[in-house]
Amino acid sequence: MKVVGILGSTRPDGNTATLLRQVLEGAAAQGATTTTISTNNLTVHDCTNCDTCKRTGQCVLNDDMQEIYNNINESDVIILASPNYMGGIAGNLKLVIDRLYLYFSVTETGELRTTIQSPKKVALLITQNAPREYTHYREAFTPLRGVLHLIFQGNFDPVTESLVAPLLIASSMKGPDTVENDPQLLQEAYAFGADLALEG
Template identity: 65%
Template sequence: MKVLGILGSPRPQGNTATLLHHVLQGAAAHGAETTIICASDLEVRACTNCDVCKQTGQCIKDDDMQGIYDLIAGSDVIVFASPNYMGGISGHLKPIIDRLYLYSTVSAEGTLQTIIEHRKKAALLITQNAPLEYSHYIEAFTPLRGILNLIFQGEFDPVHESVMIPLLVAAGMTGPKSVAKNLGLIEEAYTFGKNLVG
């Protein structure tokens, strides 16, 4: 079992990175081989919706996303981690998510499908200053969770929780070491990782 963590924060020791590390430690404790890549260290250009990938099955852009495609192909679980920036994912992670467009297609009947043959698990980790009670902050990630479930699991339903990738939210983060000081959250992240590979 191979687990790929994609860090969307530019802070390698910050809350998002710490949360992701604990999730991957939980996965590793269950026998998984884990890898982390940091989006801010990579050059991934924006998707321009040129649709070349729909004809060739490959993205035409020659940048670091090509290596990410290879890592995804060799992984069983992909964990995306990002701070909540203005109600969405970070600008470092966004082009990577957009370039996953490669994997989506539309059937003759007009339904959304994935071209990934061997289904993979995916999960989303979010850190934010806002408290967990602010449900609209969490709901802002619902469309992304549905799309990622389509890409990696082949099922899409923008309404029902059961057809969305798992979400772990670290809320009320008041400083860069908030996750590291929260033993309950660390345990939750560790268990979250174990469950992804269990």
């Protein structure tokens, strides 16, 4: 079992990074091999929507996204982690997600299908200052969770909870060390990672 965590925060020791590390520790406890990629250290260009990948299966942009593709292709579980920026994910992680268009094929009727042959698990981690009871923040990530499920699992219905990527939100972040000082959240994150690493 291989798990890759893709960190979309600019803070290597901030709340998002700490949350991701704890999730990966939970996965490692189940025997998984884990890898972390920080998008802050990489150069990933915007998807140009040239559709070359639809004809060749390869992206024409020669940048650090190739490393991310390789890690994704070799992994069984992909975890995307980001702070909540303006009700969405951080820009550097959004660039990575946009480039996951490589894994889509488009039917003659315009429907999207995944090109990933063996389904992979995918999950989304979010840290935010907003409190947990602000449910509209959670709902804001539902479309993305549906798209991620389509890419890695092959099914799309963002209305159905079982057909969207699992989500862990760490709320009420009051400083860069909030996660590491919250034992209950650390335990929840550890269990989240352990569940993702379980077979089946």
